[in-house]
Amino acid sequence: AQSVTQLDSHVSVSEGTPVLLRCNYSSSYSPSLFWYVQHPNKGLQLLLKYTSAATLVKGINGFEAEFKKSETSFHLTKPSAHMSDAAEYFCVVSETGGFKTIFGAGTRLFVKA
Amino acid sequence: NAGVTQTPKFQVLKTGQSMTLQCAQDMNHNSMYWYRQDPGMGLRLIYYSASEGTTDKGEVPNGYNVSRLNKREFSLRLESAAPSQTSVYFCASSDYITQPQHFGDGTRLSIL
Secondary structure, three states: OOEEEEOOOEEEEEOOOOEEEOEEEEOOOOEEEEEEEEOOOOOEEEEEEEOOOOOEEEOHHHOEEEEEOOOOEEEEEEOOOOHHHOEEEEEEEEEOOOOOEEEOOOEEEEEEO | OOOEEEEOOEEEEOOOOOEEEEEEEOOOOOEEEEEEEOOOOOEEEEEEEOOOOOOEEOOOOOOEEEEEOOOOEEEEEEOOOOHHHOEEEEEEEEOOOOOOOEEOOOEEEEEO
């Protein structure tokens, strides 16, 4: 069975400081892992994906995530937060090649000026 | 603009009424998906269509039916709406990966 846990329901940072959004997963199979971002009243946008290639994955808007199998983690980071990064972020796990996805509950990111 | 278009954006129904949510994509994507989003629960997959002519159940299919009308369109039907189906519904599509790449802006559905 697969599951995903986002360890923080909300994170608050100041503009220009680093962002860390934490995600742990559980999977019986070799997983694919994803991060999505959702701005208010909008659909989700794919930020980045891990599918068993390089463990450090670079995405859009300066975000990146590192797959750590030993820790079953896939944390999302960004060196310097921007006001436009304020949104909700979802970590997602699925069996590689499978269509069925498990979403985390989401982490709301607040960015202070 | 290219993307995924959902109609309607908002709808209020009474318990027992039926309704079809429409979704269309103009990116020539093979796969399409329907999700529901409830507070604190992330998104849950209702149904998906890997390619034109096929549909499969996701995590929470009960109370819903789908139709992949053609490559562009994937509709979601509630035959007899229940208050538990109050949610925000998202349609999504993807091309060569098996995960959603592009999402519509959602349909906010309330069932009284």
